[in-house]
Amino acid sequence: MAVRNSSMRRLVEYIAQSLVDNPAAVQVREVRNDRQAVVLELRVAPEDYGKVIGREGRVAKALRTLMRAMGTREGRHTSLKVV
Known part of the structure; x- marks a missing residue:
């Protein structure tokens, strides 16, 4: 199952990097497994925080749904x- 968790992490990282202006600052880590x-x-750069949250949290909600x-x-x- 570690392979799937890694793919989940990579998916979130890929989507977040596609959304932000500073993709090098995107970090995804497993806190609990x-x-x-x-x-x-x-984690993203402070100026990109709103881009991964979205209006009324829609982008973050979509990531959580995936x-x-x-x-x-x-x-x-x-x-x-x-964070």
Whole structure:
């Protein structure tokens, strides 16, 4: 299952890099990874923070929806924190 978690991390990283002006500043790391849950933490440059959150949180919600769909296939809970 580590391969899928890695692909989940890479997907979030790819999407975030596509959205921001400074893709080199994008960092995604696994905060928690156990049998029941995967928590990813997304960091971006301060000026790009609004771009990954979106209006009324729509972009962040879409990222979380993608993660939830991937996690459902594995039978695990997934979460994304934008810090």
